[in-house]
Amino acid sequence: MAGSIDLVRRNLSTFRPQVVPKEADALRIGLLGAANISPLGIIIPAKSHPGVIIAAVAARDQKRAEVFAKTHDIPNVSPSYQALIDDPSIDAIYNPLPNGLHYEWTQKALAAGKHVLLEKPSTSNAAEAASLFRIPSSSAQGRPAPVLLEAVHIRFHPAWQKYLSLIDPANIEKAHSTHHLPKGVFSNDDIRFQYDLAGGCLMDFGSYNIQCLRQVFGAEPEECLRAEPRSAPHDEKIDQAFSAAWRFPNGGIGSIESDLMFSGGWPFPWLTSKLPGLRSPSCSVTHREAPVVDEELPKDVAHTVVKTVTVWNMTFPSVWHRIDVVLDHTLKTVSTGQVTKTWTEKSYIKEYAGKVGDASWSTYRHQLEEFVNKVRGRDGSGVWIEAEDSIKQMEVIDGAYRKAGLPPRPSRTL
Numbered sequence: 001m002a003g004s005i006d007l008v009r010r011n012l013s014t015f016r017p018q019v020v021p022k023e024a025d026a027l028r029i030g031l032l033g034a035a036n037i038s039p040l041g042i043i044i045p046a047k048s049h050p051g052v053i054i055a056a057v058a059a060r061d062q063k064r065a066e067v068f069a070k071t072h073d074i075p076n077v078s079p080s081y082q083a084l085i086d087d088p089s090i091d092a093i094y095n096p097l098p099n100g101l102h103y104e105w106t107q108k109a110l111a112a113g114k115h116v117l118l119e120k121p122s123t124s125n126a127a128e129a130a131s132l133f134r135i136p137s138s139s140a141q142g143r144p145a146p147v148l149l150e151a152v153h154i155r156f157h158p159a160w161q162k163y164l165s166l167i168d169p170a171n172i173e174k175a176h177s178t179h180h181l182p183k184g185v186f187s188n189d190d191i192r193f194q195y196d197l198a199g200g201c202l203m204d205f206g207s208y209n210i211q212c213l214r215q216v217f218g219a220e221p222e223e224c225l226r227a228e229p230r231s232a233p234h235d236e237k238i239d240q241a242f243s244a245a246w247r248f249p250n251g252g253i254g255s256i257e258s259d260l261m262f263s264g265g266w267p268f269p270w271l272t273s274k275l276p277g278l279r280s281p282s283c284s285v286t287h288r289e290a291p292v293v294d295e296e297l298p299k300d301v302a303h304t305v306v307k308t309v310t311v312w313n314m315t316f317p318s319v320w321h322r323i324d325v326v327l328d329h330t331l332k333t334v335s336t337g338q339v340t341k342t343w344t345e346k347s348y349i350k351e352y353a354g355k356v357g358d359a360s361w362s363t364y365r366h367q368l369e370e371f372v373n374k375v376r377g378r379d380g381s382g383v384w385i386e387a388e389d390s391i392k393q394m395e396v397i398d399g400a401y402r403k404a405g406l407p408p409r410p411s412r413t414l
């Protein structure tokens, strides 16, 4: 009961946070497009950040921008994306355009000296990512280059950082990450299913699953072993779902199952583990069998343990999440190889509040905190996504498409 009350309280203040007074030199952020993700991704998080003002929005259709501005209390509407970028009163740009437009508009914003918080996945493909992220650290005028961050929000939440702390990357035998969305949420004409806009399940949900694998192994995969898309009826280059596996440098295997049109259940995360068919985003790591030092045991008995650590709902952990730590113990007679005893220990961990913020802070709020810290030259929590990291992510995505016999997503501007 107390858990349910906490859940309601926490989510009420995530979605309706206390609005704080703004600092005189608050970062003035402009939004490209009247995007669906903007309220969750930045408008609501900005309300509780004293150092951020959502100052303007631009949309392809000015009327649409005006309605969006009114709905979300945004004081200014720019007549076009370019006008927003060129506006000298704007310090930073949030780019939640379709994936295929990320490169073009981020490059334009950076060229205008604006910091950019760029929605995931950073670009259409690795060539674009390399071109975008390998920018000189200072401009010709000697000014420091603007900050550019790929908005992989899940990495900023304390639950994810806690999860990583429970993993021993060198000794992972296998890792599996999943993400399912019920059929009917997105229709075939959604940006996620347009090849020219760099759509595809691997670019969307799959990108989270790949992030999870790269993070838990703390390394880049050496080889894509298997890549199996389920193509959309309207375009076989578009994956509605993607299943894949990679070998990592420690010999461990990482695999993913992502589906944007899943027909096997509904995503009620907190029920997932209780009711079959319900799915939550997850990442599960199984370590190699390891010896347990136990002086009490006879010499001929070996005690080993296999540690499995699973996070449920790493994508929206502030809503609800759980980390399961399962220790499978075995006692074996060494001389005969016979197993004499097995038992399992389970513990469940939750990590809503981190070192900064409180339990109501969403992944997006934590991310905004670090973005502003970086712009202001402050140390922050230490969680950051480096340029090379974003490039490597796109290399893994491109490689999986190639392995599946599909083309990587097209560049529009290179």
Ligand SMILES: NC(=O)C1=CN([C@@H]2O[C@H](COP(=O)(O)OP(=O)(O)OC[C@H]3O[C@@H](n4cnc5c(N)ncnc54)[C@H](OP(=O)(O)O)[C@@H]3O)[C@@H](O)[C@H]2O)C=CC1
Binding pocket: 032, 033, 034, 035, 036, 037, 038, 041, 058, 059, 060, 061, 064, 096, 097, 098, 099, 101, 119, 120, 121, 151, 153, 191, 204
């Ligand atoms: N971090 C997260 O949790 C999430 C991230 N995302 C990412 O954010 C981005 C946007 O997703 P989402 O908000 O769902 O997208 P939307 O369908 O809302 O589209 C975003 C904006 O793209 C603009 N746009 C520009 N050109 C086109 C075009 N040719 N066709 C369609 N739209 C166009 C529209 O702007 P205008 O208003 O000017 O017409 C629209 O508002 C994606 O990169 C996605 O991966 C999405 C959901 C969650």
Ligand SMILES: O=C1OC[C@@H](O)[C@H](O)[C@H]1O
Binding pocket: 204, 205
């Ligand atoms: O990033 C995302 O997270 C939420 C999903 O609904 C969406 O498809 C995806 O773009």
